[in-house]
Amino acid sequence: MSTVAQAFSSSGLLAKAIHGFSPRQAQLDMALEVEQAIAKQHTLIVEAGTGTGKTFAYLIPALMSDKKVIVSTGTKTLQEQLFHKDIPVIRKALATGAQMALLKGRANYLCIYRMEQFQHTRGVLDAQGLADFVQVKHWANGTHAGDIGELDSIAEDSSIFPHITSTADNCLARDCPHFEDCYLVKARQKAIEADVVVVNHHLFFADMALKDTGFGELIPKADVVIFDEAHQIADIASEYFGESFSTRQVQELCSDVIQAYKTTVTDVKQLGKAAEKLERTCQDFRLLFAHDPERGNWREKWHNARIRQAFEHLKTDLDFLYQVLKLNVSRNELVDNCFERAVTLLSKYDIVANIDAFEVSLWYETTRRHITLHQTPLSIADKFSQVVSESGAGWIFTSATLAVNNGFEHFARPLGLSQEHTLMLDSPFDYLNQSQLVVPRYLPEPNDGGRALALAELAVPLINSAAGACFMLFTSYRMMNQVAELLEDKIDNPLLVQGQMAKRNLLTEFIAQPDAVLLATASFWEGVDVRGDKLTCVIIDKLPFASPDEPLLQARSEDARRQGKDPFAEIQLPQAVIALKQGVGRLIRDVNDRGVLVICDNRIVNRPYGQVFLSSLPEMRRSRDLDKAASFLTTIHSETQSR
Structure with a gap:
């Protein structure tokens, strides 16, 4: 028996260190495959269903390998959970002196x-x-x-x-x-010296694309690279292999130039004037877009004469500031830094101004105050696969949601990854007895004006039967807010709506109030862990197909058509399946959890592609009867109350 297998046995290191630990075959299977990937320096793709224990399954062999390990997670919250909760348990179990480091992006x-x-x-x-x-x-x-x-x-x-x-x-x-004394420098130095470094996907790809100097020493030195929540990385990687031009960066430059003028180069009035003029031009440019945050096709916006003219004024004023800074180079460090940033921004401007570029998506996104223009490559398969193959490291990609229709093609192809070594592990949970899947009949179509009311009326008996403990997950803010407004008059339960407070505070409130109902959109579809009777009902408003107006999706779809492929089957359907699997994963988080999943979209049963969704979901008891679902929730609540 290998040392890794021994660690997971009933008398092994984990059993001795963790009260209540019991061996799980799926967990051991994954750990042994990870051990092989590390030893033989190959790529491994693993879908590990909820409850498999994938975190320990990759951390134990990684720490036992005595190699330099990078673990990348989906979010800062998961980073901290891994570093402060999971790794200390394993360090204690293995009695290892391996050095650990947590590294975040510089803005932290x-x-x-x-x-x-x-x-x-x-x-x-x-x-x-x-x-x-x-x-x-x-x-x-x-x-x-x-x-x-x-x-x-x-x-x-x-x-x-x-x-x-x-x-x-x-x-x-x-x-x-x-x-x-720089905290960032100290954190990076600690990471370079550490045996195990925990980062997040955005930071990893910022380094890989060498956009952030000073951290590039890490990845080339890694012997093992592990991506948890790996289903997110294709889109994140594409963003970092592209270029962007942001009015936020321009206005931060202006702010620093004005600061330099007020403190160290007070004799150069032209600096302050040039920066203030450029600030106003940025604001004028932003005002030409909708007030509410949006994303869209930059090529289409370019044909609007007013927008194109305002964008050209931006270039004129940025170039003027650059000329004034150039005359004052070597006055001090801040002026020199501002000059270098102006050079970089002018270069980025030219990239996003080239609307005739091939093999890229040109798109924009706005916040309340700023606009960012992006040039994103349609494929990073060649670049990413080259990094993987030349690294000489073992690469492990894992998530509870990687497979579509029992295959990994959708995940592996955009990243150029080999599918020679893959593993699909079912969840150990007894979904047939622990859960019900309900697809209600006679619901209005997604674009029907009466849909919000129908969803609210459908939810009321379920909320009452469960006495709260309910998530309603939406694909749009608009529908979420409409349903929230209707529910306020129909139920007495505390209503928690995304946007009212920070995500962390919303979850804290939801757990603290046993009868609460939480309404949320995309960011709550994954990475949210509410166990036991605190959450017994998840209602999903419709299948999470990306908006056809999504600019990157548009560009990839057009590229697929040119290659003679079906964009719906190749791109839209697999993306929606992964997103739905994430939403479904909120319901059953533990071996004792029970609950009802309601998918309010008849397309899952009356369209041919519905079978792709159903075959990718856990084997749950299926019904179209809401009364049965309400009865099951009443039973769960009654048994919870009688404990």
């Missing part, structure tokens, strides 16, 4: 230089922002890691954070007077 670390600069200039902030700054100053005196995640009393979207953190653009690097 306090920048001492920028904090001091802000204190000197007292930039424009509202009262809340200034109050937050007082807290930051107090915290900064005692922090060791400089991780702004420690500031849990300050809202995640506080206006203070851009003023006390750096970006790759405005970081002075070795020219910074605080370089020796």
Whole structure:
């Protein structure tokens, strides 16, 4: 028996260190495959159903290998869970002295230089922002890691954070007077020296694309690369292999130029004027787009004369600022840094202005204040597969949702990955007895004006039977808000609606209030773990097909058509299947969980492609009878109350 197999046995290291540990065949199967991938330096793709225990299945062989390991997760929340909860248990079980490091993107670390600069200039902030700054100053005196995640009393979207953190653009690097004390530098150095480094996908691909200097030492040194929640990485990787031009970056440049003018080059009035003019031009450009955040096709917008003219004015004013900065190069580090950023931004401008480029998607996305223009390659298979093959490392890709119709083609092909070594592990949960899948009859079509009312009326008896403990997951904010408004008059349960507060706080409130109902969109379809009787009913408003207006989807669909392929079967359907599997995964999180899943979309039973969805879901008891579902929920609630 190998040392890895021994660790997972009933008398092994995990059984001795973890109370209640019991061997699971699927977990052991995955661990042994991971061990082989590491030893033979090949690629392994694993779908491990919910409850398999995939985290331990990849961490144990990784730590036992005595090699340099990078583990990349989907979000910062998962990063922290892995680092602070799972890894300490394994370290204790293995009694290993391996060094561990948690590394986040630079925006997560306090920048001492920028904090001091802000204190000197007292930039424009509202009262809340200034109050937050007082807290930051107090915290900064005692922090060791400089991780702004420690500031849990300050809202995640506080206006203070851009003023006390750096970006790759405005970081002075070795020219910074605080370089020796820099929290980011210390975190990176610790990661370079560590045996196991936990990052997130965005940070991993930022490094791979060499967009963020100073972290590029990590990946070439890795012997083992593990992606958890790997279903997300194709789109994230595409973004980082592309280019973008953002008015946020331009306005941050303007802010720093104005700061330099006010503090160190006060004799150059033209600097301040040029920066202020460019700021106004950025604002004017943003005002030509819809007020609410949106995404769209940049090529189509380019044909709007007013938008094209405003975009050209941006280039004129950015070029003028560049010329003024050029005349003042070598005055000090900040001016030199601003000059280099202006050069970079002009280069990025030219890339997104080339609307005739081939093999790329040109698209835009807006926030309330800014607009970002993206040029994204339609395929990264060649680039990514080259990195994998030349690394000499073992690469493990795992998630509970990678397969579509019992195959990995949809996941592997865009990344250029070999499918020679794959593994599909079913969940150990007894879905037939633990759950019901209901597809209600006679619902209005998705675009019907009466659909919101129908969904609200359908939900009421289920919410009442479950006494709350319900998620309603939507594919659009519009439908979510319409249903929320209707439910306010129909139920007495606490209604928690995405957007009312931070995601973490919403979940905390949901768990704290046993009769709560939570309404949410895409970000709650995955990475949310609510166990036991706190969540017994998940209602999904419709099959999660991406909007046909999604610019990257449009471009990939057009590319598929040119190759004689069916865009729906190749791209849209597999994406929707993965998204639905993630939503379904919110319901049963533990061996004792029970619940009802309601999919309010008849296409899953009356369209030929519906079978692809059904064959990709766990084997649940299926019904079209809402009364049966309500009865099952009543039983669950009654038994919970009588415990």
